[in-house]
Amino acid sequence: xxxxxxxxxxxxxxxxxxxxxxxxxxxxxxxxxxxxxxxxxxxxxxxxxxxxxxxxxxxxxxxxxxxxxxxxxxxxxxxxxxxxxxxxxxxxxxxxxxxxxxxxxxxxxxxxxxxxxxxxxxxxxxxxxxxxxxxxxxxxxxxxxxxxxxxxxxxxxxxxxxxxxxxxxxxxxxxxxxxxxxxxxxxxxxxxxxxxxxxxxxxxxxxxxxxxxxxxxxxxxxx
Numbered sequence: 001x002x003x004x005x006x007x008x009x010x011x012x013x014x015x016x017x018x019x020x021x022x023x024x025x026x027x028x029x030x031x032x033x034x035x036x037x038x039x040x041x042x043x044x045x046x047x048x049x050x051x052x053x054x055x056x057x058x059x060x061x062x063x064x065x066x067x068x069x070x071x072x073x074x075x076x077x078x079x080x081x082x083x084x085x086x087x088x089x090x091x092x093x094x095x096x097x098x099x100x101x102x103x104x105x106x107x108x109x110x111x112x113x114x115x116x117x118x119x120x121x122x123x124x125x126x127x128x129x130x131x132x133x134x135x136x137x138x139x140x141x142x143x144x145x146x147x148x149x150x151x152x153x154x155x156x157x158x159x160x161x162x163x164x165x166x167x168x169x170x171x172x173x174x175x176x177x178x179x180x181x182x183x184x185x186x187x188x189x190x191x192x193x194x195x196x197x198x199x200x201x202x203x204x205x206x207x208x209x210x211x212x213x214x215x216x217x218x219x220x221x222x223x
Contacts, residue, residue: 045077045112045167046135050088050096065089074098078113079167081128095133102126110137112167119155120148121165121172135167141179145172160190 055070066088068074074081074088076096083100090096100108107124114121123146125139139145143163147156161177174190181188 045079046095046132048077050074050076050098050132052086052088054086063089072100074100076130076132078111079130080111081109081130083108083128091133093133095131097132098130100128100130107142108139110139110165112137112165114147114170118150120151121167122146122148123163123165125163137165137167139163139165141177143174143180145174154193155195157193158190159192161188 052066052068052072052074054068054072056068058067058069059065060067068086068088069084072081072083072086074083074086081098081100084102084106086098086100088096088098100110102108103126107126108128109122109124110128110130111120111122113119123137123139123144125143126141127139129138129140131137140162143161144157144159145163145165146154146158149155158172158174159180160174161179162175163172165172174192176187176189178188180191185191
C-alpha cells in the first residue's frame with residue numbers, strides 16, 4: 001500500500017524559522033531596553049515632582065500661590081532649596097516656580113547635582129528664585145555659589161550681588177552690587193576663587209562649569 005507523506009516547502013520553512021528567531025530575540029531584548037540608563041538623568045530635575053516640608057502652609061486661591069513658612073525644605077529631583085519662606089506657583093503648562101527668602105542672619109540655600117559627575121553646585125543668598133521651565137536658578141543679595149567635588153571639597157567659589165545658574169547648560173554668571181561691598185571691596189565687585197585643574201583636588205572627568213562675569217543678567221528678579 002502506498003503511503004502518502006505531506007510535502008513541505010523548504011524555502012517557506014526557512015523563512016518561518018527566521019521570523020520565529022527574530023521574534024524570540026525581540027522578546028528577549030524588550031525587557032533589557034526598559035532598564036537602559038538615560039543619558040541625561042540629572043537633567044530631568046525640572047520634570048520631577050516638587051516635595052516640600054515646612055512648619056506652616058497657606059494657599060492663596062486668588063493669586064494661585066502656595067506659601068510655606070518656617071524651616072522650609074523643598075526638593076525636586078537633585079535640587080534642594082532651604083529658606084524661611086517659599087512661595088510656589090505653576091503656569092498653565094505645568095511648569096513650577098519657587099521663590100525662597102530668608103531674613104535676619106539666615107540665608108536661603110540651594111544645591112543641584114551636575115549631570116554625570118560627582119559634583120554639585122551649591123549656593124546661598126537672601127533670595128533664591130527657581131524657574132522650572134528653564135531650569136534656571138537666580139540667587140539675589142549677598143549671593144555665593146560654589147562648585148563642589150562630592151559634597152565637601154570646594155573647587156570654585158564666586159561671590160556677588162546676583163548670580164544665575166543654568167542647570168541645563170552648566171553655566172553661571174555673577175553681577176556686582178553694593179550689598180557685597182566691604183573692606184577691601186568698597187564697590188562690591190564680583191570675586192571668585194578658582195582651583196587649578198592640573199593639581200590638588202582635581203575635579204572628576206567632565207567639563208567644568210563656566211564662570212562668566214556679566215553686567216546684565218537675564219531673568220534676574222526685580223528688586
